[in-house]
Amino acid sequence: MKDEVRVAVIYYSATGHVADIALELAETAEKAGAEVRLRKVRELAPQEAVESNPAWSAHAAATAGTPVAEVEDVLWADAVLLGSPTRFGNISAQLKQFMDTLGGAWRRGELADKVYSGFTSTGSPHGGNESTLLALTHSFHHFGGIVVAPGFTHPDKFLDGNPYGTAHHDAGGTEPVGDITRRAARVQAERVVRLAQAVTAVSDGSR
Numbered sequence: 709m710k711d712e713v714r715v716a717v718i719y720y721s722a723t724g725h726v727a728d729i730a731l732e733l734a735e736t737a738e739k740a741g742a743e744v745r746l747r748k749v750r751e752l753a754p755q756e757a758v759e760s761n762p763a764w765s766a767h768a769a770a771t772a773g774t775p776v777a778e779v780e781d782v783l784w785a786d787a788v789l790l791g792s793p794t795r796f797g798n799i800s801a802q803l804k805q806f807m808d809t810l811g812g813a814w815r816r817g818e819l820a821d822k823v824y825s826g827f828t829s830t831g832s833p834h835g836g837n838e839s840t841l842l843a844l845t846h847s848f849h850h851f852g853g854i855v856v857a858p859g860f861t862h863p864d865k866f867l868d869g870n871p872y873g874t875a876h877h878d879a880g881g882t883e884p885v886g887d888i889t890r891r892a893a894r895v896q897a898e899r900v901v902r903l904a905q906a907v908t909a910v911s912d913g914s915r
């Protein structure tokens with residue numbers, strides 16, 4: 709059996725809010741004893757679209773060195789945390805495109821029996837954070853994944869009030885990721901690591 713569980717934190721972020729949550733999740737998972745890969749997915753938007761938005765181009769430049777997610781990162785992991793900004797109440801095209809590259813692995817049954825959990829950011833508090841997190845779980849079910857929601861399993865979860873995953877709302881891009889969201893992310897990452905440890909402890913060690 710492996711000593712450390714492996715956690716992949718894979719996300720898309722245009723203007724940095726989802727990336728901030730991803731970093732909090734990755735750091736917490738590492739502190740909880742996991743081996744962690746933090747990966748952004750490939751940008752699909754045209755360069756002129758990115759350049760038209762100063763926050764978007766600044767974030768793209770700041771994360772130029774972040775490794776790009778590959779299918780192998782998911783295969784490597786015991787637990788996968790997927791994050792996307794809400795786009796019209798749903799997952800961004802960029803994260804969805806990455807998920808679509810998992811088709812071969814899905815067909816071979818290689819996505820099954822892993823722990824999965826989701827995170828997001830919206831512009832407004834009721835702008836679709838829950839629908840985005842639930843949309844992610846649709847795919848987790850198709851994968852044969854073990855869906856680990858944070859639920860109300862910790863006092864901090866009564867502060868952010870979202871049982872489906874970690875979600876920030878940026879108030880039209882003006883609100884950075886704050887303490888309540890960070891605390892929710894820490895609860896989620898610790899829970900994901902703990903349950904991934906439990907799953908790998910009872911698996912046959914073949915992964």
Ligand SMILES: Cc1cc2nc3c(=O)[nH]c(=O)nc-3n(C[C@H](O)[C@H](O)[C@H](O)COP(=O)(O)O)c2cc1C
Nearest residue numbers: 721722723724725726793796797829830831832835
């Ligand atoms: C095309 C587009 C669609 C969006 N749709 C929604 C939406 O449905 N609901 C919402 O609250 N915010 C929406 N937003 C705002 C983003 O979800 C929000 O700013 C998010 O925090 C961005 O995350 P990021 O900084 O990681 O890119 C949308 C933004 C864009 C560009």
